[in-house]
Amino acid sequence: MTAFDREQDDTVALRMTGVTRTFGAKPGLMQKLRLAPPQPVVHALDGIDLTIERGGFVGLVGESGSGKSTLGRIAAGLLRATAGKVSVFGHDPMAGREIHRQVQLIFQDPQASLNPRIRVDRALSEAPLFHGLTKPSEVDAYVAAQMTRAGLDPAFRFRFPHQFSGGQRQRVSIARALAMQPRFLVCDESVASLDVSIQAQILNLFMSLRRELDLTYLFISHDLRVVQHVADRVVIMYLGRIVEDAPAAEFFANPNHPYTIGLLAEIPDLRQRRKVFVPVKGEIPSPIAPPPGCHYHTRCPFAFDRCRVERPALKLVAPQHLSACHLNDTLGGNPTARNKGA
Amino acid sequence: MILWLIRRIAQAVLVVFAMSVVVFMGMHMIGSPADMLLAPDATQADRAQLIAELGLDRPLLEQYWRFLVSALHGDLGRSFVYNVPAVTLILQRLPATLELAFSALFLAILFGVPLGLYAGLRPDSWLGRGITTGSILGFSLPSFWVGLLLIMTFSVSLHWLPASGRGETVRVFGVNWSFLTLDGLRHMILPAINLALFKISLVIRLTRAGVREVMPLDYVRFARAKGLRPGRIVVMHILRNIMIPLVTVLGIELGSTIAFAVVTESIFSWPGAGKLILDSINALDRPVVVAYLLVVVTLFVLINLVVDILYRFLDPRVRVEAAA
Amino acid sequence: MSVTSATVRPVKARAGTLRRFLRSPTAVVGLVLLTLLIFGALFAPQIAPQNPFDLRAIDVMDARLEPGSKNLAGDLTYWLGTDGQGRDLLSAILYGLRTSLTVGVGSAVIAGVLGTVLGLIAAWSGGFLDALIMRVVDLLMSLPSILIALLLLALLGKGVGNVILTLVLLEWAYYARTARGQALVEGKRDYVEAARGLGLPIRRILLRHILPNCLPPLLVIAALQVARAITLEATLSFLGLGVPVTQPSLGLLVANGFQFMLSGEYWISFFPGLTLLLAIVAINLVADRLREVLDPRSLR
Amino acid sequence: MTAPLLKVENLHTRFRSEDGTLDAVRDVSFSLAPGETLGLVGESGSGKSVTGFSIMGLIDPPGEIAGGRIMFRDRDLTQLPAEEMRRLRGNRIAMVFQDPMMTLNPVLMVGTQMIEAIQAHERVGKAAARARARDALGAMGIPSPEARLDAYPHQMSGGMRQRVAIATALLNHPDLIIADEPTTALDVSIQAQILAEVQELTRKRGMALIWITHDLSVIAGIADSIAVMYAGRIVEQGDVDAVLDRTRHPYTAGLIGSLPGSAAPGSMLTQIQGTTPSLLNPPQGCAFHPRCARMTPECLRQPAPEAGADHHMVRCFNPLTGDPSQPETAA
Amino acid sequence: EDLTIGFADPVSSIDPQLNNHAGDHSVSQHFWPTIVGQRTEGGLIPGLAAEWKNTDPTTWEFKLRDNAVWTDGTPVTADDVAFSYQRALDVPGSVASFKSFLRTVDKVEVKDPHTVVITTKAPDPILPINLSSIYIVSKHVGETATTDDYNSGKAMVTSGPYAFVSYTPGDRIEMKRDDNYWGDKQVWDKVSYRYIANPAARTAALLSGDVDVIDKVSVSDIKTLEDNNKVKVWSYPGLRVLILQPSFNPEPNKFITDNAGKPLDKNPLLDVKVRQALNMAINREAVVDRVMRGGATVATQWMPADTFGYDPDHAEIAFDPDGAKKLLSDAGYPEGFKLTMHVPGDRYPLAPETAQAIAQFWSRIGVQTQVEVVPFSVYSGAANKNEYAMSMIGWGNGTAEGTYAMTSILATNDKEKGLGASNWGRYSNPKLDEALAAASSEFDDAKREAIIKDAVKVVMDDVGIIPLFHYKNIWASRPDLKVVPYNSDRTEAMQVSKAE
């Protein structure tokens, strides 16, 4: 253990408080002179509070554009938050090599995240050598060990990424991350591009690695089934905000937020045959001009006046179960109850 | 849009300024035009007098300053050789060059696009392969050589077309045009082909590459899945999308076509600006060279402007970004 | 944990670049031709019957002899005839090829390195330096290149070195633009972010990760620019600038023979022209195929 | 049972390339009645899309349909002249592709792309066609359809584009629609919306539907029957309940087993070892044998399709019993 | 009947007094009279002046004919002549002025409307020859006209065999016969005078029937054209000579080095033996035959045979490489030395090719010669400063008599007197300077010719210049036309007639 390790807060892997991130071009001369309308600003993240305990496996779910990747990249130190505080093991993830090494991001598309012109052996050894995790004399064995751990035959070390199948490529990118001896893995849709049979292989790999290496996971996905299988805590995002956050079992048993309930209803299920699909009403609003109040009110079947003006706070609705819905404050209470019968 | 225009023009002015400095310096370093211009029996006194008349006896900086001042007043000086305002001289000759360049461009599109389309749509047919390989030839042949071959074949041996010169012209808007008379057209064919050869190859290749790129895209497949007629697919879905790179490249190429007209013009004795500029460089006729480059750069800016506008028209994505 | 070894995608499906290159018959023809020509150029002093640059070796009395003629002394056969100076054309072509290829390859390599470096610097630095470099590039690209070449050569004087210098000055902009554009595109790709995630320093990412991925299009441009440079040199020679007459390049041989085209002494410019043509076609064929096999899409 | 609308018999589609000949689809047969929904399932590269394109007549050189028949009503589509095939395409048979971002031409307005689809098959005035296009958009649940007609694709979200594509495919009320993973790239909520709309059309108009996917659970909800493809062949085929509840092919069983929803959270998922074989040189015999736990020496030969009860076909020498009470898997 | 001529020399303007350029001259000949005419065959002929005489060594009286009229109907008078000579001196924008032709003129007086009296500063026997190069424009139009007015046609009130129709700069001049012309009536109704710079293009234009006559036929095409029965070649000895000028600069010159490349501390060219060696090493016949393909005649002095001042005693320079080698070693250069010869690439036909052939010959006697071809724009400046070791000049002896070249290329360079302007090698020989001075004031033609012939001997014994060959003037035409030389190498419609 290095001095660095000892200093850090060892029980919390990730802590985000009030993290906001906006995107948008810097105003040009024309905007400054008010000759042109201001550049549109995208609120990718809007006041995120999130804490992941060490060893946790958090599934982050949300629709496309809800800010999942942005959150993941901020956690991995690849992007700076516009506002708010981020710490990973007690450090700013953008500060320094050591913390960089400890958080690793695994991307959705293994094809795109592997440099097509770099052989596996170099992909796996370059950064560890740079960070002093192995010595040039031992690098062969090191690479072989990483590959074996990720379920790849070390004999493939001289291949280029395109010489692998999709699942194998994802294993390569996992091996590349593991070679950095991380403690925290951010998986951004890491299984979304894979076939179901391959997806199962990779999910199994994640689960066994977690046990072997005592890893913390932030697992981003839009597939609730996957999250349900692997995560022990589920966080739901909608348009840059967290709307629900609960332990997995509790979450699937007692979902609270209307959006979550809608999502759960749409999960395809092998057991449901000749189902009658019900179209969800309303369009997903644009993150450029999110609706005021609760972002979900435009599609929410239970929306009432307060939802249109006031942003609901994330509140405890059960032990360890947070939800951001005004319905919890009303007398009628939790919409879950109402929905249970349906 | 206005800002963009202003920026463009400012850039152009900068380019022209830099250009004129370089040309001024360069021409000064090559030699004195007096040595070129004077009759061989001219005496040293004649020489000194001429140099004084042309203002070449002054320090270079002062010469440049004088040029700059009068340029700002719209006077780019008189040609040393022709004793005519340089701009007048260029404007007299430029239409002939432009006419040639545009004809070449026209031919390039006329032949290049259909051939390229064919080669792209049927890459494995022998004709498609032939077109592709043939287009390499168009790249490889030095144009002066082709020019002479054209003359030898079509003028000298077959007597089909005239070998040189511009033929009969008609004056419209104060400018002489060849394409309005039969004789003028006949004179234009060979030089235009000569100049167009490289462009035709270029257009063929661009079109072909574009078709090959666009063809497997889902939206073309979807267009076919809609049951559209092949003609409509080619025109609306394939061509429309290829036009974007094509217009960009052709815009840039029009400039180089004007420049490369130097070669064609000297082979076909085409009385255009290319020949003039070549002679002027040889004669160190600085005002003409500077004015020519100025006019050409201005032309370039205009062409780029047109290309940008076309681009906006062709690609809605750009249009919206610009509006935002 | 299972090790998936049995079912890797067979390598055959994605054969090596060279193997894939060789699958196109026209490209093979081009490659063979190019190899032959380069061989001829490299070993010109060994192969050529005469040193066409040595004035003592050539005799004006042998000027314009038909292909297959013997020289005055009868100890030398001019297989491709002689030019207006009595130079053995075969030798002149071999040496000329040397000059032309030197000009072409030399200018392309120098301009390529210079342009790529500047392009990467522009992409990497952004801001003012980027704007500055790109404006210079715009300026160069918006100038009529051949006229600038004429001016430059009039200023610098003839010579292989000066021609190369001129071409470099004109051509680097193309590489800079492509390199910058490509670097910007590549820079947005996931693998770059992945490399950042691995904590690698920016410069290393730029040079070892992004640059290799920018190279294929640059290589293709370079191959085409070699051809372009050779033709441009020929054109400049035709216009009276270019390389010295006593050390003719292919282009100059063609240009010199140009005056004999109408007089029936076709060989003086025909054979050099043919060689020039073959060389450029060969380069283009190879470049075309390179473009295909190096296309990143074929890897991705 | 009504007369089949579409009957595919022993379809064989292949691609020739520098690397060799690739049999993307071999010996594929199935039939489809009006109003019926067939789910075509399989891993990436198993030949699902190629099957769809073969029916559409959209196989381009170097690809070709090397054998078999595609009977649509009473006509063999493989023999149809190009012009007649064109008139069927988009009119009687329509197709929607996977990637919503790419199916629409970026430089043409949505309206233009829809109107041309109508005018390719019918002599309709522009205004009338436009009105139809607008209605079709509205039916897909797109707000302010009139304005959307003048939008460019890039001005729309992915879900909206995909709905435009589906609306376009449905414009001429086709008898058959082939949906090639049209919802894979979309969020669940939008997926449900699209499924709802497609479902309504099959119900109301008697439109037949081929839904292509790699995810069994998606089609469990809408399909009447399922065909599972592996390496270009259909390995199991039958009624949705039969295939899912009385699974007989080890591969199908593997697919079901690897779905996260089917195992207890946190437990290891049953997985199929290895990866999809290359079709350029597929394994000898049953293409699945290298990954199959039930492999026997016999499997080095190609198994013949074996029809069981209620047309439940399987192509396997060692099929599972099909008894739901004893779940057997490939691992 | 119409005639189309394709000509080679560029025209800078159709203002006849702007520039003393070959192309301008050719054009002006059609439109403008001169006071005295000149013909290649037969020297001076009457022009506007039917007769002229010296009243004393410095006074000339010209009697103008009275039937000459301008195209606007006004008669041509002595005022026009006086005006024209004045204008020729100070026409604005001239870069190659006609001044030198009037260098000796002191004043021009109008005695009566048809008599002009010209006084010279010193006796000038060749004044009429010089005046034959200056065109007379009309005073009443010319007084207010600028060069632009001539170019636009506004001031083209002419009095020549042809009248102006149109001028397209860089392309062509159209003209029609002037029926009021006082001289011989012309054959052609209309003449189209087209500028075709490239020699191959000219030949092609003739072969394709675009034009009827071309001038300055490329020597490489002569044979083809001669063999072609659809065209006819007209080739005549010309007055332009191609000469090498060795540098007489005593300073070390970077273009003359020893065989190792070190500059020699003494210029070997100062040694007459070396010059003789170089002169003898050249096989002029071979050059004329192989390089010039018969388009030239061997030059042994600066004037061709049968011209005023040609010395038949110097009709031969022996080709003797062995003798040359011996001379070299006598001079102290048994191993030879290295020399770079400069030649303009865009000025004299086949000059680079000729230079290379010479270089071959010199290299064989041990003088390893490099040829550097440079654009004339660069060449002229450097040559003028005597920077080159060996330069080449093509000299047009337009006046067809020997002193013209002597004044410009042989006389000791003297800025004050305007002598030796093109003496690029700075050759200086007092004997020649004396001869030139004597000839310049000698009115007796026979005596003058003798002086010039002596000068030839002086220069050629001294090898002050190395003459190479005289260019022939070559035209080609349709077979039914006849082209005769008229005024040196000028090309005019008047030269072309129908063949019987």
Ligand SMILES: Nc1ncnc2c1ncn2[C@@H]1O[C@H](COP(=O)(O)OP(=O)(O)OP(=O)(O)O)[C@@H](O)[C@H]1O
């Ligand atoms: N670099 C960027 N510049 C501008 N906008 C961005 C940038 N990155 C993300 N955004 C915007 O921020 C919002 C959130 O994006 P993000 O990628 O985090 O969403 P996501 O939840 O990961 O979606 P998906 O499921 O599609 O991956 C989106 O509207 C997106 O368009």
Ligand SMILES: Nc1ncnc2c1ncn2[C@@H]1O[C@H](COP(=O)(O)OP(=O)(O)OP(=O)(O)O)[C@@H](O)[C@H]1O
């Ligand atoms: N145009 C083509 N040229 C060559 N091979 C092709 C072509 N189109 C498809 N193939 C090959 O045919 C096989 C089947 O492809 P197909 O697209 O039908 O798979 P799929 O089942 O739709 O897969 P996915 O789920 O990835 O869409 C693949 O191996 C593919 O590589």
Ligand SMILES: [Mg+2]
């Ligand atoms: Mg994302």
Ligand SMILES: [Mg+2]
């Ligand atoms: Mg598919």
